[in-house]
Amino acid sequence: xxxxxxxxxxxxxxxxxxxxxLEASQLSLPDSRELxxxxxxxxxxxxxxxxxxxxxxxxxxxxxILSAGFLYGAxxxxxxxxKEDAKFQRTAIALAIMGGIGALAYIILxxxxxxxxxxxxxxxxxxxFLLFPIIIWMAFMYAFxxxxxSLRPVPAFVTAALFVLVVEVLLPPICx
Numbered sequence: 001x002x003x004x005x006x007x008x009x010x011x012x013x014x015x016x017x018x019x020x021x022l023e024a025s026q027l028s029l030p031d032s033r034e035l036x037x038x039x040x041x042x043x044x045x046x047x048x049x050x051x052x053x054x055x056x057x058x059x060x061x062x063x064x065i066l067s068a069g070f071l072y073g074a075x076x077x078x079x080x081x082x083k084e085d086a087k088f089q090r091t092a093i094a095l096a097i098m099g100g101i102g103a104l105a106y107i108i109l110x111x112x113x114x115x116x117x118x119x120x121x122x123x124x125x126x127x128x129f130l131l132f133p134i135i136i137w138m139a140f141m142y143a144f145x146x147x148x149x150s151l152r153p154v155p156a157f158v159t160a161a162l163f164v165l166v167v168e169v170l171l172p173p174i175c176x
Contacts, residue, residue, distance in 0.1 A: 016097055022141070025148035026094030027087065036089045039096035044068030046103035047167075053110050054124070055176055063175035067167045071095055074163065084149050094145050099167070102138045106131055139164045 011030070018024030029035075048064025055063065075095055079088045109130055117126070142160030147153060 019094060019098065019141070019145075020101065022144050026090045026145050027148060029090045029093050031089050032093075033089060036093045036096070039093045039100070040068045040072055043071065043096035043100040043103070046100045046107065050103045050106045050110070051172060051175070053114075055172070059175045063171055066171055066175065067099075068096070070166060070171070071099065071163070074166075078146075078159065079149060082150055087149055091145060091149055095142060095163075098141045098145070099138065102134050105134050135164055135168055 011028070012035075015024050015028045018028070019026070044064040044067060046064075047067045048060045051063045052060040072092060075092050076088055079085055079091060106127075110127055113127055113130075139157070139160045142163050143153075143157040146156035146159050151159065
């Protein structure tokens with residue numbers, strides 16, 4: 001029996017590009033458990049690859065699993081408190097896809113600068129400097145998504161900042 005994942009549906013990639021430009025919300029995405037699990041798996045894998053440049057392989061895998069688990073659990077808990085359970089799958093898909101895009105951007109930047117700047121140069125410090133706008137974009141993207149789940153602007157931004165803070169600042173030292 002074939003598994004029908006609506007990933008290649010013509011609506012899904014267009015919606016993702018519109019979400020990157022803050023033109024569409026997660027409510028335009030298909031409501032699919034398979035797509036949610038695939039997006040969370042891709043998010044965890046991309047986060048693990050992004051951490052593999054600075055951490056051990058096991059630590060990177062643990063980080064990928066923990067960050068995907070945190071994204072799933074925290075968004076489920078938040079939507080449960082807001083009594084917006086019906087929007088959970090679409091919100092989790094959107095958070096995972098946008099977080100995965102941020103991790104992919106970091107991976108690409110790391111590969112470009114690791115090749116362009118040999119090891120004696122401060123490649124890691126430069127990458128942290130260049131990563132900051134990506135982190136800010138992720139916070140604004142998460143806030144945009146939380147706004148469409150019925151949070152007001154300030155609580156949406158605070159919640160998004162906490163998500164990014166936990167995933168980008170608190171989890172990496174734990175998973176070394």
